[in-house]
Amino acid sequence: MSDSHPPYGEQQPDPNVTPWSGPPAPPQQGGYPPYGQPPPPPHYGTPLPPAPNTSNKGLIIGLVAGAVVVILAICGAGIGILLAYDDDEPARGTSSTPTLGTGSTPGTGTAPTPGQADPPNDNNNSMTARYSSDLSNVCEGSPILNAAPYSGPAGAKAYTFSNNPDRPTYWSSKYVPSDKSYYAKGSDYQKVSVVGCLRFDEGSQGAPKKCQYKDKDEKQVTVDYVSSRYTLTLYAARTAEKIGDGGTVTAPTNRCPSFISYDKTTMRAYAAPDSGTIEAALDKFLS
Incomplete structure (x- = not known):
């Protein structure tokens, strides 16, 4: 048995085709070629589709339209505010001058009536106290603007001061018992409505x-201890007007004090006003 071959030059039969099969199937679009067949050559040089053109025209138009809307809104708000302001503005009318009544002249020395408002103060020496010692200026005729108004003896708080015979305008505080209804602490000076002034006669x-006594050098010294009298006068702290008399208060020298302040030039010291007499006078006026 011999093999038969086609003559030279004739087409060789396809080994993938059997006598009972049809012609070979063409390669599928986009897929792989049938088994045993080479893939189709790539298509080089095919131009890509052009990219879509983008434009900023729409964005610019949108921004301009938004700016116009904002400007119109601001203008509308401003007009609304002006209209509202005009509506709230009260109507202006003519005012008439009130009729002034006749009142008491301040500074005449008339004591204020209890419960009555203080008269207007036009005293150039008036002042605002910052410390309790500032109320001693009442004894020199200065009203204390932030003192309590005097509305009568009941419930009034009081301070007392006395001057110095060698320095008449120097005033020092005098003791007031803390168990008295008219007692006021140093920090409560704005509650004080009465000032008692003890003036040296x-x-x-x-x-x-x-x-x-012995001085600071332990040297023996002799001091003249002098008795005297004072006059107690009561004033309204807020107006510096006289509201009462406390009478005479003595300054006795029955015994030498354990501590003394004296003038080194004259070697003299003055006795202080008697505390018991001051207390009795305040009790009589303020109780």
């Missing part, structure tokens, strides 16, 4: 009492 000095 000129020519009331008594015979000096000789008191022996």
